[in-house]
Amino acid sequence: MLSQTAEYALRAVLHLAQHGDTRPIRVNEMADALHIPQNYLSKILHQLTRHRVLVSLRGKAGGFRLADRPDELSLSAIVTPFDRVDERRRCLLGRPQCSDRTACAAHTRWKDVADTVAQFFRETTVADLLEREATLPA
Amino acid sequence: MLSQTAEYALRAVLHLAQHGDTRPIRVNEMADALHIPQNYLSKILHQLTRHRVLVSLRGKAGGFRLADRPDELSLSAIVTPFDRVDERRRCLLGRPQCSDRTACAAHTRWKDVADTVAQFFRETTVADLLEREATLPA
DNA sequence: TCAAATTATCATATTAACATGATAATAACA
């Protein structure tokens, strides 16, 4: 469903939301904690910074922080720099438009499914992902 | 959502369902009609034959036919040799099991979304895809 | 002002998906 890269991005942002409220978190901290290749993660975090999902701080005591509150940050914002999960192609068969004579029953049903997926990413926030983590039994 | 390969498979099977009821259809016919590379399509059709979705006939007047009636053939059967859309990983974050303390609200919602997708492929048949093609205005 | 710690960037390697080209195996039929 998601590329490796987008999944890394999600996991990294989630880590920041959980641990980054008092100080910036360094790439290598995250890479170690999440088992993601360090230089690869570095580029992903840089991308997220360019898309204003994160803020980066260089030099000593540097690292990354969330640019916004977790409840303001949708999964879509995190993922679209890598996977464009919103402008996902609607037609299962890759036909340019589904309004021609191929707009069959199944195509309509497929559009519903694709919309469900897109809506999930648009409407779910990082805060939603964290919400229950603490309250469930370990 | 689907790999290029799986999409080719779907389109080829659909073509067979529409045109293959009287005689087998050759690879090059399909490749031309659907704009799919011929040798690549050849391997895809071979795979589908090994998975008993198609039947192949060699030699003169050879080609491919559906192994079953269109209403017996699920999209899942066509796609899983290439994309395993059914045993899709449930956890968005790639965590091995979602029953641990990360089984948050959003994870549950994600599982619903993933199930919706899986169900679509399981329950939609080739016949469903064809159903309305003829009855809609061109 | 310089050393250390960090992100940013450049160059390259690896792997898998996608694709092409050529040949072998098989079946039909003149």
Added chain:
DNA sequence: TGTTATTATCATGTTAATATGATAATTTGA
């Protein structure tokens, strides 16, 4: 029985995603 048309298979090439390694730029603080 041999020729032709077809699928099956083997070998190779291309491209994009993933990953690694090295260096530059920036910031902090001694």
